[in-house]
Amino acid sequence: MEKSSVxxxxxxxxxxxxxxxxxxxxxxxxxxxxxxKEDNLTNTLFVTSGIMGLIVTFYMIRRYQVGVQKILKSRRxxxxxxxxxxxxxxxxxxxxxxxxxxxxxxEECPKCSKDxxxxxxxxxxxxxxxxxxxxxxxxx
Ligand SMILES: [Zn+2]
Numbered sequence: 001m002e003k004s005s006v007x008x009x010x011x012x013x014x015x016x017x018x019x020x021x022x023x024x025x026x027x028x029x030x031x032x033x034x035x036x037k038e039d040n041l042t043n044t045l046f047v048t049s050g051i052m053g054l055i056v057t058f059y060m061i062r063r064y065q066v067g068v069q070k071i072l073k074s075r076r077x078x079x080x081x082x083x084x085x086x087x088x089x090x091x092x093x094x095x096x097x098x099x100x101x102x103x104x105x106x107e108e109c110p111k112c113s114k115d116x117x118x119x120x121x122x123x124x125x126x127x128x129x130x131x132x133x134x135x136x137x138x139x140x
Contacts, residue, residue, distance in 0.1 A: 024053025083124035085109035
């Protein structure tokens with residue numbers, strides 16, 4: 001129940017931010033268009049509040065991004081690499097390391113590397129790299 005209400009609130013939040021941006025821009029252009037005319041105080045006020053509105057909106061977007069990053073961290077999302085041995089079909093799932101790419105070379109196959117004749121060609125093939133939410137378990 002709570003999750004669905006949050007899902008509804010996020011588009012509303014951005015709709016609100018969009019309105020503030022629009023309103024700030026109108027104020028800003030009204031102020032700039034009026035520069036040089038008699039009522040300078042109102043123009044300065046328009047420009048200032050327009051700029052303030054834009055700063056506040058960007059600050060809010062930035063805060064939202066930081067919040068999303070915190071949620072991702074708290075859910076312990078990790079990138080995992082799936083390696084498969086083409087000879088014995090052994091499959092291994094391990095945390096992603098820099099330099100991993102799909103169809104690249106993975107670690108040595110623990111089964112085939114025991115065989116001294118094959119040991120030079122016992123590297124597994126990386127077949128998948130994906131984001132793991134940390135909820136599902138690989139082992140049966
Ligand atoms: Zn193998």
